[in-house]
Amino acid sequence: MDKFLVLFITFSSSAALAAEKAGMPQLNPESWIPQIFWLALTFSVLYLVIAKIALPRLSESIEQRDDHISDHIDEAKNLKNQAEKKYQEYLSLIENAKKEAKDLINENKKKLQEEFENKKKELNTKLEVKLEEVDKEIQSFKKEAIQNIGSISSEVARELVQKISKIEANKASVNAIVEEVSKNYLKELN
Amino acid sequence: MATNPMTQFEVYSIGPKIQIGNIDISFTNSSLFMVITVALISIFFILSTQKKSLIPGKMQLLAEMIYEFVAKMISDTAGKDARPYFPFILSLFLFVLVANMVGMIPYSFTVTSHIIVTFALAFFIFIGVTIIGFIKHGISYLKLFVPSGVPAVLLPLIVVIEIISYLSRPISLSVRLFANMMAGHTMLKVFGGFVVSLGILGGWLPLGFSVALTGLEILVAFLQAYVFAILTCIYLNDALHLHH
Numbered sequence: 001m002d003k004f005l006v007l008f009i010t011f012s013s014s015a016a017l018a019a020e021k022a023g024m025p026q027l028n029p030e031s032w033i034p035q036i037f038w039l040a041l042t043f044s045v046l047y048l049v050i051a052k053i054a055l056p057r058l059s060e061s062i063e064q065r066d067d068h069i070s071d072h073i074d075e076a077k078n079l080k081n082q083a084e085k086k087y088q089e090y091l092s093l094i095e096n097a098k099k100e101a102k103d104l105i106n107e108n109k110k111k112l113q114e115e116f117e118n119k120k121k122e123l124n125t126k127l128e129v130k131l132e133e134v135d136k137e138i139q140s141f142k143k144e145a146i147q148n149i150g151s152i153s154s155e156v157a158r159e160l161v162q163k164i165s166k167i168e169a170n171k172a173s174v175n176a177i178v179e180e181v182s183k184n185y186l187k188e189l190n
Numbered sequence: 191m192a193t194n195p196m197t198q199f200e201v202y203s204i205g206p207k208i209q210i211g212n213i214d215i216s217f218t219n220s221s222l223f224m225v226i227t228v229a230l231i232s233i234f235f236i237l238s239t240q241k242k243s244l245i246p247g248k249m250q251l252l253a254e255m256i257y258e259f260v261a262k263m264i265s266d267t268a269g270k271d272a273r274p275y276f277p278f279i280l281s282l283f284l285f286v287l288v289a290n291m292v293g294m295i296p297y298s299f300t301v302t303s304h305i306i307v308t309f310a311l312a313f314f315i316f317i318g319v320t321i322i323g324f325i326k327h328g329i330s331y332l333k334l335f336v337p338s339g340v341p342a343v344l345l346p347l348i349v350v351i352e353i354i355s356y357l358s359r360p361i362s363l364s365v366r367l368f369a370n371m372m373a374g375h376t377m378l379k380v381f382g383g384f385v386v387s388l389g390i391l392g393g394w395l396p397l398g399f400s401v402a403l404t405g406l407e408i409l410v411a412f413l414q415a416y417v418f419a420i421l422t423c424i425y426l427n428d429a430l431h432l433h434h
Contacts, residue, residue: 023196026372031201031220032306033213038221039307046228046285051277054235058257061242061250068244 146186154178195379199303199372220307223299227289256284263420268427275426282311283419290371290411294404302414303371305364312364315422323429333432363421370414374407 025031158174161167203216238249246254260280264272272279286302293300301307323331335352336345381403384396 023194025196025200026304026306026368028201030214031218031304034203034215034218035201035220035304035306036310037213037215038217038224039301039310042221042224042228043281043285043311046231047277047281049228049232049235050281050284054239054253055257055277055280057239057242058235058253061239061244061246062254062257064242065244 150175150179150182153182195376195383198299198375198379201304219299220301220304223289223292223301227285227292227301230292231284231288256280260419263416264423267420267423268430271430272423272426279419279422279426282315282422283415286311286367286418287412287415290415291408293371293375294408294411300371300375302367303375305368308364308368309360311418312360315363315425316360319422319425319429322426326430327432331429331432334428359425363418367414367418370410374403374410378403378407 154171154175154177157178158171161174201218201220203218204222205217207214207216209215234249235253238247238253241247241250243250257280260283261276264276264279268275289301292298293303323334327333335349335356337348337352340348378400381396381400385393385400387393388396
């Protein structure tokens with residue numbers, strides 16, 4: 001391998017020397033070694049600058065930006081979800097409120113109905129009681145009236161007798177007569 | 191100035207003669223432009239990435255665009271496994287690109303127009319990729335030369351062709367870049383020479399050509415840097431994932 005390499009180099013450099021004389025400075029082997037040396041040196045420096053300074057800084061700033069952007073996107077997504085949740089909450093709240101209102105209305109309706117019924121019943125019983133009372137009163141009035149009629153009529157009769165006949169009629173006898181007459185009258189009436 | 195279009199490629203020592211043992215490593219105009227290239231890239235990246243701001247300025251934006259351009263190129267051609275080689279590919283791309291572009295400035299020197307420079311880079315890539323391939327796959331990396339689904343009769347021929355094509359990778363890679371650069375700059379020089387020799391009367395046509403060629407050469411300078419980097423990615427992909 002080494003032999004081959006040496007052979008190759010001597011061959012190519014002798015060929016290059018010939019070409020250089022024909023006018024191509026690139027093929028002058030004298031300039032090769034310094035060029036290779038300086039290429040290696042400068043390229044190594046460039047590689048170090050790129051690998052140790054430029055790339056870390058660049059990737060950091062790019063990553064930072066990507067992070068920033070993705071953070072914002074995440075935040076936006078989060079906010080959107082929250083808004084969605086809030087909206088659903090709002091919807092269910094409205095739904096609940098509607099239901100509650102309906103229930104309330106129904107309940108009150110029922111309550112009112114019941115109250116109304118109760119009041120009606122109460123009133124009815126009160127009325128009945130009152131009617132009965134009134135009835136009794138009337139009845140008692142009737143009785144009283146009849147009794148009073150007896151005494152009044154006996155009084156009237158006595159006065160009549162006194163006015164007409166100028167006789168001081170006996171109170172008891174007048175009463176008896178009136179009672180009998182009224183009894184008869186009542187008998188006829190009944 | 192010299193009228194010979196090839197004198198622009200001459201390498202001459204500037205400054206003192208430096209020697210290590212018998213080896214001459216004097217600082218030449220070629221070395222100077224390598225240093226300029228590396229300095230330009232380094233200064234640009236160090237300055238542009240200093241702030242690391244959330245909303246990038248113009249320089250930072252450009253640096254990030256280059257970063258993402260090369261990152262995308264690598265992930266598209268060599269996949270995620272090539273991530274550790276990202277600094278190298280980026281350095282390579284930038285070095286070739288900036289060296290090509292600096293070479294477009296009149297009276298400057300084009301580092302990449304020298305076969306030894308491009309060959310050194312290509313050979314380094316070739317050796318590196320081969321080592322990566324053997325480390326990753328062991329001896330079965332040799333399966334690279336045996337494509338699947340080939341009839342047994344053709345196999346010896348195919349294997350020979352595959353080996354030759356593999357071994358010629360550094361040559362094709364380096365010659366492509368070197369030849370493009372040298373041809374373009376020679377042509378520019380030739381047309382520039384025509385402008386001078388034809389004078390004020392006839393020089394307008396080659397001047398127009400020169401302007402057009404300069405535009406074309408800037409395109410070629412970018413394109414060749416891109417091709418150099420993407421071919422490196424493809425070779426790396428072969429080493430990382432045995433497709434055959």
